[in-house]
Amino acid sequence: xxxxxxxxxxxxxxxxxxxxxxxxxxxxxxxxxxxxxxxxxxxxxxxxxxxxxxxxxxxxxxxxxxxxxxxxxxxxxxxxxxxxxxxxxxxxxxxxxxxxxxxxxxxxxxxxxxxxxxxxxxxxxxxxxxxxxxxxxxxxxxxxxxxxxxxxxxxxxxxxxxxxxxxxxxxxxxxxxxxxxxxxxxxxxxxxxxxxxxxxxxxxx
Numbered sequence: 001x002x003x004x005x006x007x008x009x010x011x012x013x014x015x016x017x018x019x020x021x022x023x024x025x026x027x028x029x030x031x032x033x034x035x036x037x038x039x040x041x042x043x044x045x046x047x048x049x050x051x052x053x054x055x056x057x058x059x060x061x062x063x064x065x066x067x068x069x070x071x072x073x074x075x076x077x078x079x080x081x082x083x084x085x086x087x088x089x090x091x092x093x094x095x096x097x098x099x100x101x102x103x104x105x106x107x108x109x110x111x112x113x114x115x116x117x118x119x120x121x122x123x124x125x126x127x128x129x130x131x132x133x134x135x136x137x138x139x140x141x142x143x144x145x146x147x148x149x150x151x152x153x154x155x156x157x158x159x160x161x162x163x164x165x166x167x168x169x170x171x172x173x174x175x176x177x178x179x180x181x182x183x184x185x186x187x188x189x190x191x192x193x194x195x196x197x198x199x200x201x202x203x204x205x
Contacts, residue, residue, distance in 0.1 A: 023175075024177070027181055038189055038192075041140060044137055044141075048133040048136075049200075052133050056125045056126070056132075061125040061127050062197070062201075062202050066116060066117050071194055074110045074149070074186075074190055075190075077102075077107055078187040081103040081179075081183050083099045084096050084103060087099055088169075093169070096163060097163050100160050104160065107149055107183075111146060111153070114146055134201075138197065145186070152182055152183050156183075
């Protein structure tokens with residue numbers, strides 16, 4: 001008994017497997033190394049927490065109002081840059097530029113508020129990087145995070161300039177995607193830093 005070929009089941013269509021591009025793999029590898037780097041800084045901060053023999057302590061020096069405001073700005077910027085990426089996918093360059101500019105503004109506000117916080121710590125509490133263990137680990141951890149925010153803002157300014165010159169479109173948005181990855185990483189990292197530095201150490205944990 002023979003079977004007609006028309007009666008045989010038809011296999012489903014082959015769907016190409018989505019894999020990361022070379023630039024995406026590169027950024028993913030970079031972010032993994034950043035996790036290791038900041039993980040070391042955070043572990044060091046926790047290891048020396050509460051071991052100071054001279055003040056000020058985190059509970060004495062750190063205040064929450066300014067930090068909460070800066071945190072809200074930074075976390076909001078993640079939502080805004082995501083909206084910018086979606087606008088670029090829809091080929092809406094004006095909306096993309098608007099959202100990207102808003103993300104840059106929120107990042108700058110975060111940096112300004114961090115600078116104001118450091119000014120208060122130095123002038124009112126005399127907390128410098130060489131004052132005690134808290135000062136050393138605090139400025140190192142928060143400072144490196146601030147450096148990453150600064151780099152992100154600079155790169156986004158470059159991207160915005162290219163977009164205004166119509167050199168970035170939905171067809172070549174890989175660079176924008178990678179910038180978004182970096183910015184989301186910086187925002188997620190700040191949540192951990194905030195919980196460790198401004199919540200755990202202030203409570204005496």
